[in-house]
Amino acid sequence: MKRMKTEARRRATTGHCLTVLIGALALSGCVQIETPDKPIEINLNINIRQEVVYRLDGDAKKLIEQNSEIF
Numbered sequence: 592m593k594r595m596k597t598e599a600r601r602r603a604t605t606g607h608c609l610t611v612l613i614g615a616l617a618l619s620g621c622v623q624i625e626t627p628d629k630p631i632e633i634n635l636n637i638n639i640r641q642e643v644v645y646r647l648d649g650d651a652k653k654l655i656e657q658n659s660e661i662f
Contacts, residue, residue, distance in 0.1 A: 647655070
């Protein structure tokens with residue numbers, strides 16, 4: 592009984608290995624990589640808009656108004 596399980600496991604492992612090998616051989620001829628004749632050109636039209644919103648409490652605002660030469 593034990594010998595039958597070992598043989599069955601060995602056959603299954605061999606079958607899996609053959610399947611992977613055949614799949615790898617089938618796919619090996621499909622992949623081709625070629626460099627382009629012309630350089631790759633990427634056009635990016637980007638508009639960057641930034642808004643800064645700040646709020647000061649009353650005491651800080653008065654302090655800045657009194658010492659405006661510092662800023």
